[in-house]
Amino acid sequence: MDTPPRPLQPGQLIARGVCRHLLSHDFVPIEEFSPARGKRVDVMALGPKGEIWVVECKSSRADFISDAKWQGYLGWCDRYFWAVEADFPADLLPEGTGLIIADAFDAEILRMAPETRLAPARRSALIRRFARDAARRLRRACDPRL
Numbered sequence: 001m002d003t004p005p006r007p008l009q010p011g012q013l014i015a016r017g018v019c020r021h022l023l024s025h026d027f028v029p030i031e032e033f034s035p036a037r038g039k040r041v042d043v044m045a046l047g048p049k050g051e052i053w054v055v056e057c058k059s060s061r062a063d064f065i066s067d068a069k070w071q072g073y074l075g076w077c078d079r080y081f082w083a084v085e086a087d088f089p090a091d092l093l094p095e096g097t098g099l100i101i102a103d104a105f106d107a108e109i110l111r112m113a114p115e116t117r118l119a120p121a122r123r124s125a126l127i128r129r130f131a132r133d134a135a136r137r138l139r140r141a142c143d144p145r146l
Contacts, residue, residue: 008104011058013103014083017083018102020106031043041073054076056081058088077118080097081097081113085102097113
């Protein structure tokens with residue numbers, strides 16, 4: 001018997017809106033992606049030219065303040081963004097990062113993140129990891145008994 005899906009948490013709703021918006025820019029997103037052992041980003045997106053963006057979704061001030069690991073993600077993307085709801089105190093967010101305002105249905109990029117290009121070897125390995133993870137997720141969705 002199938003169990004009903006659990007309601008999405010606030011950060012997951014923000015991530016859904018972010019993913020929808022990224023798709024409108026021809027970026028393909030994956031939620032809760034692990035670019036390396038011990039790291040897990042809320043959203044990683046792959047652009048049409050191989051660019052890689054990371055988006056961390058914060059649902060509250062407390063959620064943001066408790067995040068001490070975000071700087072460890074900067075070396076795994078070309079651009080790094082925060083995604084928050086419209087009433088989030090955006091002045092808390094560090095300079096030199098992008099800002100996306102999002103809700104469960106869509107998002108808008110208010111501040112483009114500065115670009116710091118990944119090294120070619122890291123980009124290649126990360127794109128392979130992204131592709132394998134996406135294929136694995138698709139396989140599980142097509143065959144839930146796996």
